[in-house]
Amino acid sequence: MKREGQIIKALSGFYYVQCEDALVTCRARGKFRYKKITPLVGDRVAITVQEDGSGSLDEILPRRNAFQRPAVANIDQLVLIASGAIPVTDPFLLDRIISLAESKQCEPIVCINKWDLVPAEELFALYEQAGFTTLRVSAETGLGIEELRGLLAGKVSAFTGNSGVGKSSILNALEPDFRLATGEISEKLGRGRHTTRHVELFPVSGGLIADTPGFSAFDTDRGEHLEKDALAETFREFRPYLGQCRFVGCAHVKEKGCAVLAAKKERKISQSRHKSYVRLYEQAKEYKPWEKE
Numbered sequence: 001m002k003r004e005g006q007i008i009k010a011l012s013g014f015y016y017v018q019c020e021d022a023l024v025t026c027r028a029r030g031k032f033r034y035k036k037i038t039p040l041v042g043d044r045v046a047i048t049v050q051e052d053g054s055g056s057l058d059e060i061l062p063r064r065n066a067f068q069r070p071a072v073a074n075i076d077q078l079v080l081i082a083s084g085a086i087p088v089t090d091p092f093l094l095d096r097i098i099s100l101a102e103s104k105q106c107e108p109i110v111c112i113n114k115w116d117l118v119p120a121e122e123l124f125a126l127y128e129q130a131g132f133t134t135l136r137v138s139a140e141t142g143l144g145i146e147e148l149r150g151l152l153a154g155k156v157s158a159f160t161g162n163s164g165v166g167k168s169s170i171l172n173a174l175e176p177d178f179r180l181a182t183g184e185i186s187e188k189l190g191r192g193r194h195t196t197r198h199v200e201l202f203p204v205s206g207g208l209i210a211d212t213p214g215f216s217a218f219d220t221d222r223g224e225h226l227e228k229d230a231l232a233e234t235f236r237e238f239r240p241y242l243g244q245c246r247f248v249g250c251a252h253v254k255e256k257g258c259a260v261l262a263a264k265k266e267r268k269i270s271q272s273r274h275k276s277y278v279r280l281y282e283q284a285k286e287y288k289p290w291e292k293e
């Protein structure tokens, strides 16, 4: 019987495909191996279910996006957990991940935790004005958690944020069983061994969350680079000005007649976001295309 579903877990050569009414354990057909295509957690797939209930994975349906670490596909939104209290989040870290998410048609959501400790008004205004869904929560008191829950429904999300900002606490506040479930899995697998590779989709608040059992950090740091010329497009508040600079190929760093710099002067683009852009631009210039994986 032919079915469609989504891979929610991949382990030891088996793919666990969630179909509308059943979870089917599948093996991939040989053609994927010859073609060197690896099915990813998050992939929407066509399968054939045998009489005995086992399945074979026939085809990967078109992907919205794919990430390398962890290896996962079709992430609708990346929830960036930030903190205005210790450890205070450096906006540059947010901007780098936002830029990567934007380049992959993955919607960034800025979620500032520890609201009970600090109002983080500046950080909140910075991202709200740049055009992102921005919210403040406290995993400690539960403030704002319902708003976050509403954003997760019906979507595949991944959480990211530097250690200590409260990712685990927020997931726990959303779903008290969540850490327990993922903690058990990581114990079974042996901590450390599968931690960077293994990823699963867990149902939370009417949506799915891509998580690395026991860790819950979505590591977008390494192995992924943007070309310098593609960078400005990934800063959404720059877009209205792109193509309006005096010179074609303007880098928007310090060029004369730059429309982005003019917008910054008029405070339509923040200093902080532009500073991150320049830093990423300088990094992208250093990056050699042959370093591409």
Ligand code: GDP
Residues within 6 Å of the ligand: 113, 114, 115, 116, 117, 137, 138, 139, 140, 141, 161, 162, 163, 164, 165, 166, 167, 168, 169, 170
């Ligand atoms: P993770 O490394 O991002 O998963 O962060 P944790 O969830 O482990 O949280 C790090 C520390 O911050 C813990 O001591 C938490 O109790 C604390 N914490 C997390 N969220 C909040 C919050 O909203 N308010 C306060 N006051 N502390 C928090």
Ligand code: ZN
Residues within 6 Å of the ligand: 245, 250, 251, 252, 253, 255, 257, 258, 259, 260, 261
């Ligand atoms: Zn320019």
